Amino acid sequence: xxxxxxxxxxxxxxxxxxxxxxxxxxxxxxxxxxxxxxxxxxxxxxxxxxxxxxxxxxxxxxxxxxxxxxxxxxxxxxxxxxxxxxxxxxxxxxxxxxxxxxxxxxxxxxxxxxxxxxxxxxxxxxxxxxxxxxxxxxxxxxxxxxxxxxxxxxxxxxxxxxxxxxxxxxxxxxxxxxxx
Numbered sequence: 164x165x166x167x168x169x170x171x172x173x174x175x176x177x178x179x180x181x182x183x184x185x186x187x188x189x190x191x192x193x194x195x196x197x198x199x200x201x202x203x204x205x206x207x208x209x210x211x212x213x214x215x216x217x218x219x220x221x222x223x224x225x226x227x228x229x230x231x232x233x234x235x236x237x238x239x240x241x242x243x244x245x246x247x248x249x250x251x252x253x254x255x256x257x258x259x260x261x262x263x264x265x266x267x268x269x270x271x272x273x274x275x276x277x278x279x280x281x282x283x284x285x286x287x288x289x290x291x292x293x294x295x296x297x298x299x300x301x302x303x304x305x306x307x308x309x310x311x312x313x314x315x316x317x318x319x320x321x322x323x324x325x326x327x328x329x330x331x332x333x334x335x336x337x338x339x340x341x342x343x
Contacts, residue, residue: 164301164309165272165299165300165301166299166300166301166302166309166312166317167297167298167299167300168296168297168298168300168317168320168321168324169295169296169297169298170295170296170324170328171293171294171295171296172293172294172328172331172332173282173284173291173292173293173294174291174292174294174331174332174335175284175289175290175291175339176291176292176335176336176338176339177281177292177339177342178258178279178280178281178292179218179219179221179258180219180221180292180335180338180339180342181279181292181294181335182257182258182259182260182279183221183223183225184221184331184334184335184338185261185277185279185294186211186225186226186255186261187223187224187225187226188203188206188224188226188230188232188234189203189223189224190223190334191203191232191234192234193330193334194326194327194330194331195236195323195326195327196323196326198237198240199236199237199238200236200237200245201234201235201236202234202235202236203232203233203234204233204234204235204247205231205232205233206226206230206231206232206233207230207231207232208224208226208227208230209226209227209228209229209230209252210227211225211226211227211228211255211257212227212255212257214257215257215258218257218258219342221342226252226255226261227252227255228252228253228254228255228261229251229252229253230251230252231249231250231251231252231266232249232250232251233247233248233249233250233267234247234248234250235247235248236248238269246268246269247267247268248265248267248268248269249265249266249267249268250263250264250265250266250268250273251263251264251266254276258279259278259279259280260276260277260278260279260295261276261277262274262275262276262277263275263277269302270300270301270302270303271301271302271303271308272299272300272301273298273299273300273301274298274299274300275296275297275298276295276296276297276298277294277295277296278294278295278297279292279293279294279295280292280293280295294331296324298320302316
């Protein structure tokens with residue numbers, strides 16, 4: 164059975180900076196807990212469409228549609244077995260969002276859409292960016308996979324995004340200061 168997960172985070176940073184950060188696959192290991200020792204094993208970059216004139220240039224690569232990235236990580240703390248994950252960018256829209264699909268990895272199906280929207284913070288009306296993540300996924304083994312999702316995987320995804328939001332805020336606050 165397919166499952167769905169949504170997460171969102173608001174940051175006081177420009178949409179262009181937030182998008183550039185997430186569109187650079189080199190930043191993915193920075194958003195995973197250190198104990199997972201995530202690393203990029205291989206990447207084949209497809210160029211993005213032409214950059215809109217108003218978009219500033221930030222350092223680093225940008226993964227356009229067709230980019231393939233293989234990274235590996237530890238799934239269980241203190242057990243040194245690396246799990247590979249190969250993802251492909253299958254949609255890319257400058258400063259709006261992109262999607263990636265798992266071609267090889269632990270899920271039977273994985274499709275993750277990242278979107279960014281320039282919007283004011285509801286409480287203070289400060290300008291910033293709302294990041295939305297929408298994931299559709301399916302585990303192998305049918306009903307057993309659904310049970311494992313209920314008992315373990317869903318909580319792992321929630322914990323990963325809680326960590327990811329904290330790291331994203333930390334990293335982008337530094338990058339935002341450097342960019343201004």
